[in-house]
Amino acid sequence: MVDTCFLGRGFTTLVGLLLLPFGSLAASQIEDQAEQFFRSGHTNNWAVLVCTSRFWFNYRHVANTLSVYRSVKRLGIPDSHIVLMLADDMACNPRNPKPATVFSHKNMELNVYGDDVEVDYRSYEVTVENFLRVLTGRIPSSTPRSKRLLSDDRSNILIYMTGHGGNGFLKFQDSEEITNIELADAFEQMWQKRRYNELLFIIDTCQGASMYERFYSPNIMALASSQVGEDSLSHQPDPAIGVHLMDRYTFYVLEFLEEINPASQTNMNDLFQVCPKSLCVSTPGHRTDLFQRDPKNVLITDFFGSVRKVEITTETISLQPDSGIMESSYKKDLMDEELMEPLKYAEQLPVAQIIHQKPKLKDWHPPGGFILGLWALIIMVFFKTYGIKHMKFIF
Amino acid sequence: MAAAAPLCLLVLLLLGPGVWGQTEPPRDSLREELVITPLPSGDVAATFQFRTRWDSELQREEVSHYRLFPKALGQLISKYSLRELHLSLTQGFWRTRYWGTPFLQAPSGAELWAWFQDTVTDVDESWKELSNVLSGIFCASLNFIDSTNTVTPSASFKPLGLANGTDHSFLRYAVLPREVVCTENLTPWKKLLPCSSKAGLSVLLKADRLFHTSYHSQAVHIRPVCRDARCASISWELRQTLSVVFDAFVTGQGKQDWSLFRMFSRTLTEPCPLASESRVYVDVTNYSQDNETLEVYPPPLTTYQDVVLGTRKTYAVYDLLDTAVINNSRSLNLQLKWKRPPGNGYIHYQPAQDRMQPHLLEMLMQLPASSVTKVSIQFERALLKWTEYTPDPNHGFYVSPSVLSALVPSEVAAQPVDWEESPLFNTLFPVSDSSSYFVRLYTEPLLVNLPTPDFSMPYNVICLTCTVVAVCYGSFYNLLTRTFQVEEPSKGGLAKRLANLIRRARGVPPL
Numbered sequence: 001m002v003d004t005c006f007l008g009r010g011f012t013t014l015v016g017l018l019l020l021p022f023g024s025l026a027a028s029q030i031e032d033q034a035e036q037f038f039r040s041g042h043t044n045n046w047a048v049l050v051c052t053s054r055f056w057f058n059y060r061h062v063a064n065t066l067s068v069y070r071s072v073k074r075l076g077i078p079d080s081h082i083v084l085m086l087a088d089d090m091a092c093n094p095r096n097p098k099p100a101t102v103f104s105h106k107n108m109e110l111n112v113y114g115d116d117v118e119v120d121y122r123s124y125e126v127t128v129e130n131f132l133r134v135l136t137g138r139i140p141s142s143t144p145r146s147k148r149l150l151s152d153d154r155s156n157i158l159i160y161m162t163g164h165g166g167n168g169f170l171k172f173q174d175s176e177e178i179t180n181i182e183l184a185d186a187f188e189q190m191w192q193k194r195r196y197n198e199l200l201f202i203i204d205t206c207q208g209a210s211m212y213e214r215f216y217s218p219n220i221m222a223l224a225s226s227q228v229g230e231d232s233l234s235h236q237p238d239p240a241i242g243v244h245l246m247d248r249y250t251f252y253v254l255e256f257l258e259e260i261n262p263a264s265q266t267n268m269n270d271l272f273q274v275c276p277k278s279l280c281v282s283t284p285g286h287r288t289d290l291f292q293r294d295p296k297n298v299l300i301t302d303f304f305g306s307v308r309k310v311e312i313t314t315e316t317i318s319l320q321p322d323s324g325i326m327e328s329s330y331k332k333d334l335m336d337e338e339l340m341e342p343l344k345y346a347e348q349l350p351v352a353q354i355i356h357q358k359p360k361l362k363d364w365h366p367p368g369g370f371i372l373g374l375w376a377l378i379i380m381v382f383f384k385t386y387g388i389k390h391m392k393f394i395f
Numbered sequence: 396m397a398a399a400a401p402l403c404l405l406v407l408l409l410l411g412p413g414v415w416g417q418t419e420p421p422r423d424s425l426r427e428e429l430v431i432t433p434l435p436s437g438d439v440a441a442t443f444q445f446r447t448r449w450d451s452e453l454q455r456e457e458v459s460h461y462r463l464f465p466k467a468l469g470q471l472i473s474k475y476s477l478r479e480l481h482l483s484l485t486q487g488f489w490r491t492r493y494w495g496t497p498f499l500q501a502p503s504g505a506e507l508w509a510w511f512q513d514t515v516t517d518v519d520e521s522w523k524e525l526s527n528v529l530s531g532i533f534c535a536s537l538n539f540i541d542s543t544n545t546v547t548p549s550a551s552f553k554p555l556g557l558a559n560g561t562d563h564s565f566l567r568y569a570v571l572p573r574e575v576v577c578t579e580n581l582t583p584w585k586k587l588l589p590c591s592s593k594a595g596l597s598v599l600l601k602a603d604r605l606f607h608t609s610y611h612s613q614a615v616h617i618r619p620v621c622r623d624a625r626c627a628s629i630s631w632e633l634r635q636t637l638s639v640v641f642d643a644f645v646t647g648q649g650k651q652d653w654s655l656f657r658m659f660s661r662t663l664t665e666p667c668p669l670a671s672e673s674r675v676y677v678d679v680t681n682y683s684q685d686n687e688t689l690e691v692y693p694p695p696l697t698t699y700q701d702v703v704l705g706t707r708k709t710y711a712v713y714d715l716l717d718t719a720v721i722n723n724s725r726s727l728n729l730q731l732k733w734k735r736p737p738g739n740g741y742i743h744y745q746p747a748q749d750r751m752q753p754h755l756l757e758m759l760m761q762l763p764a765s766s767v768t769k770v771s772i773q774f775e776r777a778l779l780k781w782t783e784y785t786p787d788p789n790h791g792f793y794v795s796p797s798v799l800s801a802l803v804p805s806e807v808a809a810q811p812v813d814w815e816e817s818p819l820f821n822t823l824f825p826v827s828d829s830s831s832y833f834v835r836l837y838t839e840p841l842l843v844n845l846p847t848p849d850f851s852m853p854y855n856v857i858c859l860t861c862t863v864v865a866v867c868y869g870s871f872y873n874l875l876t877r878t879f880q881v882e883e884p885s886k887g888g889l890a891k892r893l894a895n896l897i898r899r900a901r902g903v904p905p906l
Contacts, residue, residue, distance in 0.1 A: 089575045089577055091577050091578060091606075092486065092575055092576065092577035092578075092606055098603070098607075099603070099606040099607045100577060100578050100602040100603045100605070100606040100607070101603060111603075113578060114578075115578065115582070115601070115602055115603075116582055117578055117579050117582060118534050118579055118582060118583065119534050119579040120531075120534065122534070122535075122536060122575075122579070123536055123573075123575065124536065124539070124573075125536050125538070125539075142523065142524050142527040142528075142538075143527065143531075143538075144527055144528055144530060144531020144532070145531060146531045146534075147530075147531055341627075342625060342626045342627055343557045343559065343621065343626050343627070343629065344557070344626065345554075345555075345556065345557055345558070345621075346553045346554045346555075346557075346558040346561055347553065348553050348555075349551075349553070350553075354550040357549070357550070
């Protein structure tokens with residue numbers, strides 16, 4: 001009896017000892033899973049940067065957008081994944097004393113326009129319709145690839161808008177507006193078509209917080225430069241250029257982003273603290289209730305950079321060079337050379353030929369339905385008035 | 396076995412050239428060229444041309460290997476069956492009167508014209524798609540090209556390349572005058588170049604200098620050309636041209652000495668390794684004439700003479716592929732210096748300040764013999780303050796006459812004389828050089844009619860206002876404040892009774 005008890009205790013201790021490593025393994029697995037849950041599941045990054053203001057005195061809105069463009073490019077998002085919409089051209093504006101430049105700091109310290117910029121929608125193309133089409137993907141088939149937002153359900157999208165706005169609307173080019181309801185519906189369309197994984201919406205206008213009040217789709221985080229009833233103010237004018245160069249909120253956001261590099265672990269809570277009321281005069285606001293993760297676990301580079309998870313493999317693949325393709329076609333050309341007669345260039349101004357050419361007659365189309373109907377009506381009225389007996393004189 | 400052996404041999408022979416073929420010569424080539432032309436007005440024009448020639452028939456074969464010819468444009472040609480494509484984006488206007496005839500001018504804004512092949516069935520559809528694709532490639536709003544701004548010219552815009560028939564129904568032409576050119580159009584244009592702003596002439600393409608110009612035009616021209624002198628087969632030629640005109644007073648601060656560094660803020664260091672030819676031509680036509688005005692440094696190794704645009708011109712040639720050109724200095728900074736400034740030697744201009752000082756313009760000119768020189772100044776009329784008008788403003792305001800001080804060459808040399816001995820009329824101006832005499836002439840004063848306000852208006856306004864106020868306000872005042880009282884007529888009175896007495900005596904009815 002004692003032996004079996006002793007054996008039982010030993011057995012239980014052995015089982016206990018065996019269970020312990022299993023338990024720690026399971027605990028670490030749970031930790032891993034929990035960590036995965038807090039990390040973003042995106043595979044690619046897109047950015048849609050919109051400046052909606054026209055005219056030279058709105059220079060600062062273009063500078064705002066270009067400074068965000070510059071940060072986003074610096075942190076890794078390529079031009080093919082950025083849709084940049086600028087409603088007016090400030091760099092080559094005749095009023096710009098330094099052409100091909102857009103400055104964000106006074107005394108012309110930082111040229112945010114740079115040497116390598118690709119604007120996708122410019123001037124009159126920046127309309128509410130085009131913006132909504134870009135977001136929802138309902139674009140005419142002839143649109144080139146650089147003007148499309150080709151995101152999928154694993155894309156993190158950054159949307160930045162700046163311009164003049166009011167309570168519930170944003171003005172496009174002084175001729176039309178987009179309301180917060182339209183914007184919320186556009187985001188809902190994007191969610192239903194699985195066009196984003198997570199979306200960060202930043203807006204720098206007067207009363208900007210009203211634009212994100214109506215969002216109802218999941219996984220959206222929003223920041224605005226001012227609350228409802230407050231104006232978003234500009235930062236500093238430059239005496240040589242003669243206009244205000246940047247808005248305050250975006251100026252401090254740019255300074256904040258200049259410290260970020262692709263490997264930094266700064267999270268969104270730091271972005272919320274950028275530009276307190278003492279610097280910005282307006283109160284920046286944010287909205288995170290639709291977002292599933294905690295903002296302190298969201299890295300800045302999840303939206304502003306293009307940080308991918310990389311899996312390194314050690315196996316090698318050898319490629320075969322193919323040389324036989326070009327040979328045959330070259331020989332075909334050589335053979336055909338002797339067959340064709342020599343070609344010649346066209347005469348640029350053949351006066352004799354032009355004088356004697358007849359203008360090309362347009363193709364004759366049979367009259368359309370309207371004309372036929374009109375004539376039928378006229379003839380019917382004629383015969384009703386003057387009687388059917390006149391018919392025999394016609395036919 | 397015996398039949399198999401020749402078969403094996405045959406197979407080997409067929410495989411032989413395919414497997415052990417020697418590397419064929421490359422089928423595309425790049426030539427780059429920069430022409431610097433000093434213009435008569437003192438400005439400088441620079442024209443870049445990058446030409447990629449590809450010896451291939453894009454229509455016939457499925458091409459998948461692109462080397463120097465950019466893939467974006469090659470796919471465009473084969474997909475839309477283009478025969479020719481010409482796209483230009485321009486800012487500014489070429490002033491032929493001051494600058495002379497251009498090599499290739501383009502209209503302000505965007506211009507796109509294309510010839511399609513005969514095999515295209517719906518030309519309008521292809522044209523619309525082509526403009527959309529080009530708007531994506533060049534970041535321009537070419538997608539606004541539609542039937543409202545497209546025409547089919549019937550006599551002009553003949554193909555610039557090889558053509559075996561010119562049916563104008565395959566030509567489309569559109570212009571967007573509102574299109575702006577800026578760095579975002581230059582960036583994709585530069586990326587189409589094989590050396591892409593890293594080496595060769597394209598290192599000079601810096602946006603902040605190229606857009607600070609009076610005229611900026613960049614263009615892409617694609618056309619089929621003869622492959623050789625026999626012209627039996629077609630090669631595709633892509634020319635990318637960029638013309639800029641640097642303003643003498645904006646860029647050069649008024650001096651007319653030019654150098655590559657002043658124009659482009661860069662110098663040339665090495666030719667593009669992919670280019671078969673990389674040259675800089677400087678127009679030195681003025682050099683060989685009289686006056687020896689233009690000097691080019693470093694001195695050129697070769698010159699080139701030809702008839703260009705109807706006149707004989709001489710060019711100094713710098714071949715970047717020639718190692719003697721970029722020697723121990725490691726960089727080539729061409730400098731153009733004027734030994735003696737042509738035309739105006741001295742200009743002094745002091746602009747006016749309102750109500751403080753007038754305009755002052757002094758110019759030293761050398762007038763050529765038997766010629767007419769006209770000097771004209773544009774001005775605008777300003778509106779004066781009402782106290783600054785004279786009592787007779789309709790007479791106009793006077794502008795003081797201009798002064799011409801001239802040294803006129805004399806026919807007969809004069810002798811310097813003692814002023815006390817000679818008559819008084821000859822000693823007004825001191826004579827220093829006997830070959831010419833000094834004279835000072837004046838022009839007529841100018842009478843300028845300034846816009847005169849109507850000085851009678853204050854009186855009219857006062858009359859009208861008083862009338863209106865009196866009539867309107869007065870009526871209202873009366874309506875509001877006038878009260879009516881019934882007044883009893885007075886019955887009698889002594890005077891009335893006396894008057895009635897006299898009236899009865901006269902026979903007149905009483906009061």
